[in-house]
Amino acid sequence: MTSTSSPALEARGLVKEFRGPGGAVRAVDGLDLVIRTGEVVAFLGPNGAGKTTTIDMMLGLAEPTSGIVRVFGKEPAGAVADGQVAAVLQTGGLLRDLTVRETVELTAALFGRTRPARPFLERAGIAELAGRRVGKLSGGQQQRLRFAMALVAEPDLLLLDEPTTGMDVAGRREFWGAIRNDAAAGRTVVFATHYLDEASTYADRLVLVSHGRIVADGAAAEVMALASTDNLEDAFVALTTDERAAR
Amino acid sequence: MTSTTSTTPTTGQAGAIRTYLGLELNRLLRDRRSMLLTFLLPPLFFLIFRSSAAYQDITAGTGTNALAYVMVSMALYGALTVVTSGAAGVAAERAQGWTRQLRVTPLSPWSYVLVKVLASMTLGAVAVVLTFVVGRYGGAEMPLATWIACGLIAVCGSFVFAAFGLFMGYLLPAGNLVQVLSPIVLLLSFAGGLIVPVSADSWFAGIAPLVPTYGVAELVRAPLAGGGVPQVAVVNAVAWAAIFVAGAVWRFRRDTARM
Numbered sequence: 001m002t003s004t005s006s007p008a009l010e011a012r013g014l015v016k017e018f019r020g021p022g023g024a025v026r027a028v029d030g031l032d033l034v035i036r037t038g039e040v041v042a043f044l045g046p047n048g049a050g051k052t053t054t055i056d057m058m059l060g061l062a063e064p065t066s067g068i069v070r071v072f073g074k075e076p077a078g079a080v081a082d083g084q085v086a087a088v089l090q091t092g093g094l095l096r097d098l099t100v101r102e103t104v105e106l107t108a109a110l111f112g113r114t115r116p117a118r119p120f121l122e123r124a125g126i127a128e129l130a131g132r133r134v135g136k137l138s139g140g141q142q143q144r145l146r147f148a149m150a151l152v153a154e155p156d157l158l159l160l161d162e163p164t165t166g167m168d169v170a171g172r173r174e175f176w177g178a179i180r181n182d183a184a185a186g187r188t189v190v191f192a193t194h195y196l197d198e199a200s201t202y203a204d205r206l207v208l209v210s211h212g213r214i215v216a217d218g219a220a221a222e223v224m225a226l227a228s229t230d231n232l233e234d235a236f237v238a239l240t241t242d243e244r245a246a247r
Numbered sequence: 248m249t250s251t252t253s254t255t256p257t258t259g260q261a262g263a264i265r266t267y268l269g270l271e272l273n274r275l276l277r278d279r280r281s282m283l284l285t286f287l288l289p290p291l292f293f294l295i296f297r298s299s300a301a302y303q304d305i306t307a308g309t310g311t312n313a314l315a316y317v318m319v320s321m322a323l324y325g326a327l328t329v330v331t332s333g334a335a336g337v338a339a340e341r342a343q344g345w346t347r348q349l350r351v352t353p354l355s356p357w358s359y360v361l362v363k364v365l366a367s368m369t370l371g372a373v374a375v376v377l378t379f380v381v382g383r384y385g386g387a388e389m390p391l392a393t394w395i396a397c398g399l400i401a402v403c404g405s406f407v408f409a410a411f412g413l414f415m416g417y418l419l420p421a422g423n424l425v426q427v428l429s430p431i432v433l434l435l436s437f438a439g440g441l442i443v444p445v446s447a448d449s450w451f452a453g454i455a456p457l458v459p460t461y462g463v464a465e466l467v468r469a470p471l472a473g474g475g476v477p478q479v480a481v482v483n484a485v486a487w488a489a490i491f492v493a494g495a496v497w498r499f500r501r502d503t504a505r506m
Contacts, residue, residue, distance in 0.1 A: 081353050083352075092344020106267060110349070153352070
């Protein structure tokens with residue numbers, strides 16, 4: 001089903017404006033990006049840089065003001081309808097009165113998958129919570145559940161918006177272990193995060209976003225070289241505050 | 248493992264709807280409040296209103312008694328309450344971000360609405376059957392064909408209020424929406440002559456035919472008298488169904504629009 005010629009994700013001149021009290025606010029300001037299948041890409045940037053808005057457009061949840069976004073060569077909504085994309089959204093998206101197992105089994109059914117849920121619960125580290133109501137889970141456990149939902153969907157492209165928020169260290173490590181496994185099998189993974197160590201350890205490629213534009217794009221070493229530093233945090237601060245803070 | 252869609256067995260939209268519907272019914276069945284509404288309220292109302300003076304002068308068809316009239320009315324009232332609160336459940340699911348999550352799955356938003364409507368109407372059918380069972384043992388009498396006709400009309404007629412529940416569920420914030428809607432359905436049921444018949448000489452008689460419950464109430468009781476179907480009831484039911492569906496579609500479109 002996946003066309004091998006199209007990149008997993010493609011954005012050209014992507015712009016998103018919101019109407020604010022003082023006129024239009026540009027959340028995304030001319031973003032160009034191509035992500036090939038099998039890449040693991042981290043989206044980095046300060047709060048309000050436009051990461052979530054960009055992910056929303058990639059999922060077809062938001063309509064670009066101008067520019068185009070394609071997922072496996074299709075409109076995002078088409079790729080979602082074909083079950084090629086799954087996402088872990090930042091908050092919400094769970095029914096409190098369902099059990100963990102029911103939530104994962106339902107998600108599998110919605111994606112038309114018929115494999116048993118159990119192995120996916122195990123990979124997300126919540127097999128022992130299978131019978132528990134979602135409303136009784138801790139924040140970190142809910143995050144693992146969202147992850148299990150994304151796994152059971154078996155998408156070609158997985159979009160994660162700050163996926164490890166609320167997880168403890170062990171949880172994070174297991175999470176990224178599972179993500180790397182899937183990526184090795186050919187899945188494309190794009191995640192937004194605030195954790196720079198996570199990004200540099202687990203992503204092949206870092207995309208730094210500031211004020212709705214890409215200010216750096218490459219491996220961690222390249223990003224650091226761009227800012228003439230050997231510290232990613234310094235590079236992050238330099239690249240995301242430099243040009244516009246002076247305005 | 249491979250992660251391409253082409254290597255994984257798929258069941259398609261129909262399979263997804265079936266699984267979701269099963270789970271949705273399961274959810275409703277273990278929700279204590281929806282269970283009370285479904286299993287206790289309508290039979291209870293039957294037992295309360297069976298001795299009401301308002302029903303004493305009901306003229307029933309051959310082999311049919313006034314208790315059957317009470318029973319059929321209460322069965323429909325039960326179905327309307329259950330179906331409304333079931334469909335209005337979309338409000339809570341919107342508030343929890345569930346409908347947004349569903350939008351990043353292949354399930355179409357219309358399939359979601361279909362699941363909500365079918366699940367609530369199934370539960371509404373359970374309320375009808377239970378009221379019929381209590382009514383049967385409580386002295387209601389009518390020919391077999393009438394039992395079947397009234398049951399089917401009650402279940403089908405409850406669609407009007409499934410649409411009402413959906414409309415409210417998409418229009419209003421979750422809060423305690425369902426707790427607010429149940430008394431509203433009760434009020435509408437009184438106003439439309441579903442709980443106690445509207446006597447022709449009361450000032451109510453003039454407005455009752457305009458109330459959303461009036462049409463379905465008249466339709467569900469039509470087989471009892473054995474006569475024809477009153478035109479005004481058909482117009483009422485169809486018009487209110489159209490109004491509620493239009494409202495639900497309007498709010499649903501807004502809810503699922505890409506910003």
